[in-house]
Amino acid sequence: MDVSELLKSASLLVPEETATENDITVRDVWDYLVNDEWEVALGLLEELADAPSPPLAFWEKLAAAAEQLRLERSAAWCHWRCSEIRNGVFRAYLTLRPAAEARRTTPISGTGVLRPMWDIGHLSPTGERAVSIASLWVENTPVLEPGGRATVRLVPLTPSHWTHVQPGRRITMHEDRTVAGTAVVLEVHPPAAAQPAG
Template structure:
């Protein structure tokens, strides 16, 4: 088990001397580790990381390492996803899939970042046709999204520079072939912390 990876991630939290009673600190994580409650410690660190946008890449890399050593595949996948978002930024959207009767897709989408559909985000080819861009899809708060269902999602673009123009409120469409598989409204666009202000 990688205690150092969890402790290093925890060390990026609020220092003990500056903590309030509601802050999670290294000592809190250590308490779970000495009781062999590895998954609880990892879960606490993941929740904290999701609540704080400013945590470093090394925080998520350490959590991913620990999750892999614990053989917690979904946690490891989530931590790797957050590593990617730390490097390139966060794009969240509210996605509604077309009903099965109206679309090619008849089965649910696996929520954990496996699907890499194409998206019409407004880019055009030199001839003026829509230029579809690929982005992996993570469905938040549920393991699957049924045809006709609606959920908040996170997108991990294959070519992030082509997505720079997105703004909250913009409508984009998801494609698994030429037809529209779903429609999404952009909820949030966060640039990476290291990116210079525009």
């Protein structure tokens, strides 16, 4: 499929009554598609997807379109949203330890590249701390500096390890044995297959 067909197909997966905070609708997206303004249409579809969460196919089509347009960050975001649907997502407010107090002295990438370990309360059979891995996407910024704070999105590698984690829970991030940061869980969205039927 070419970019135009991918975007048209994706737009059909968004309910017509869906609107962004700025009252942009699917009809507006079609106006841009008719005029071959694909980057604008792609950006608007990404915004429209924040209302009711569209199906996996929507994000797969947007990812393919973004790749054809060579929009790396947009493609990464769309692939990220696919992984959220498959594995679930935890939004949390993360505070990294300052460089003087932690092993990390460089900023972390905000685009889902980092897969740190998280202490979410599990213990090993010997009673020691057991950690679980979750990829990390920093919202609204390309990097997070040591000592910085931001809202992040966590996609667990093994979703079944995270079923007990609820909003308000404090969890710690590790890149080695030391604590790299602390986070408070804000929202929990289980994998699409695990969500109760509406």
